[in-house]
Amino acid sequence: MYLAEVKLSNIVKKQYSYKLKSYSSGFTSLIFIQMIAILFSFNGSSMMGGGSETFSYDVKYFTGSMILVFTMLWAFIVGILITTKAYRNDDYSFVTNQAASQYSNILFLLSACAFAGVTAFLSTHLFQLIAVFVLKDHSFMMQQLTVGEMLKGLCASYLYIFLLASIGYFAGMLIQFNRAFVFILPVVIFGLLILEGVVTGESTMLFKTGIFFGDETSFVLFAIKVIGVSSLFYAAASFLLRQMEVKA
């Protein structure tokens, strides 16, 4: 009897390309979500105005950050989605084991988020273009960025998107591990926020989390923080995955 010898890396590669093919509908939904985000962005994020007897003025701020927020939300949902039974069991219809599934999932999320980062970046520019077109009767100013700043922004958006995907992946795995987490997770998170508010008089947890990532002035440190925290989530997820079986 001849038995095929297989390498983990080889199977991870095959599972990864299998996943890219099978999640193709996820990318359509991403474009759709970004379109909606562009629409919402036209609302303007803030405005002020003033005037006198002879004239009045309005200043509106427009920002593309809505697109990034929506994309991050998408990444979070995709992270959850690929842990669901339907997707998890697809792996086991062909050759795999837990490690191969896990690594190919991470690879998939990395590339899905890269795609999402690029499209979010392009959407922002599309938004600017449309804005120029729509606001042609008004005078407008635009923030000018150097190529370096743009690249840095792109990378930062990518890291944010990936961070959310990692959180989604871990949350999804928790829920798959035990259904009760569907209720426990929101209760614990919101409960802690409220409790902190009640006990200390102000809620700073969410704010501090934002500071931890968002106030980092060194890009390298920021990247390390995101990658470190994501890795922690994946390690925890793989620990959970190891407790799970596939039901035939």
Add this chain to the structure above:
Amino acid sequence: MNVVSCQGVMKRYGRGNALRNLSFTLAENSITGLIGRNGAGKTTLLSIIAGLQKQTSGEVRVFSENPFNNLKVSANTIFIHGNMTFPAAMTLSELLQTAGSFYHNWNNQLAERLLEYFSLDPSQNHNNLSKGMKSTFNMIVGLAARCPLTIFDEPTSGMDAGVRKDFYRALLKDYIASPRTIILSSHLLNEVEDILEDILLIKEGEKCLHMTVEDMKEYAIGISGPAAAVESWIAEREIIHQQTAGVNGTYAVVRNVFSEEGLERARLQGLEMTPVSADSLCMYLTSKTKGGIDHVFS
């Protein structure tokens, strides 16, 4: 060489035991039928062998390795079962292509010809197929993969009679063309027994019998005749099944341990001796009580 070996395998789900103290071995290049009633533990056993689930205790070896979470076992095993899922976004031909990339011995020509024979549209999506067509597609994947260990769990559910017959024929022909170890679970033994070499019969998670089909056909004998005569004949023997037949008549199934002369004497006493088919034997052995459904109404 043994492809599969189980030693005292137990699997617990919650409070109940799905498998208890199951020990057996399966030799290379044979077709074994895993037979048992619904809920006997067939799917659980196959999931453990295929490495999807882990036994609670006992030892399982597939290709001399522990199958759970084992990449080598996964690469050389294909497990076709009812809850098998494929991504909704992929067409049948894409799925075949993907399967080909995973399985070393994949026979694409066979897969495509079977797809055509069973009139499955390659550009269709898997989740648009009816239950019977899904089973047919899964079966095609299972055959074309030509894995050294090929497991089919109730492969024909939803298939119509014609397709079922074709499937068993295709399985046999491909087995002859490319011998491998095949496990086929079914609760319809009479449909599959001709192509089987061995039968592994399980009842409530325990092994009931494991022998060749031919031996199983000679394992038991049916005795029918006047109740009193049958009773005296089967007294102190292991009765597998007993039911009333006609007026004052009894039909009993016992182990076939009689000599030619013994059978001869029984015939002269007006008893009729008949062979018991493997299918009936399995049914009798796995029934809850010796009297069968009649017992409920008596």
Add this chain to the structure above:
Amino acid sequence: MLLNLNSLTPIYIQIADWLENEILNASINVDEKIYSQYQLAEMFNINPATAAKGLNILADEQVLYKKRGLGMFVSSGAREIILEKRKNQKLSGMVKELAMEAVQLNVGEDELVTLIKDMHRKIKEDMK
């Protein structure tokens, strides 16, 4: 030919019987290769192991002989062995059944013999 898969006669016996018939009606001659277990399995849609069991019965009875690596061949005395066996086993078995049925029906010895003689004569005449 199709096997009677629902018959209570084991399939490997039916296979052996079928092969014997092939030899008796000279479809396969002495020293010719007989079907392999795989050919038989495919022809009759049965497991190759079952087919092999049928072949082995004939090999044990020296109707067939094995050539290493080549398969099984019809031995020179095959016809005689088969005819002899059928006479001894099949016929005597049938006679036994017949006699038992006769006893149950209270048919006397002479009456039974007459019945057999008549039938034998009739069949011989029909075959002419």
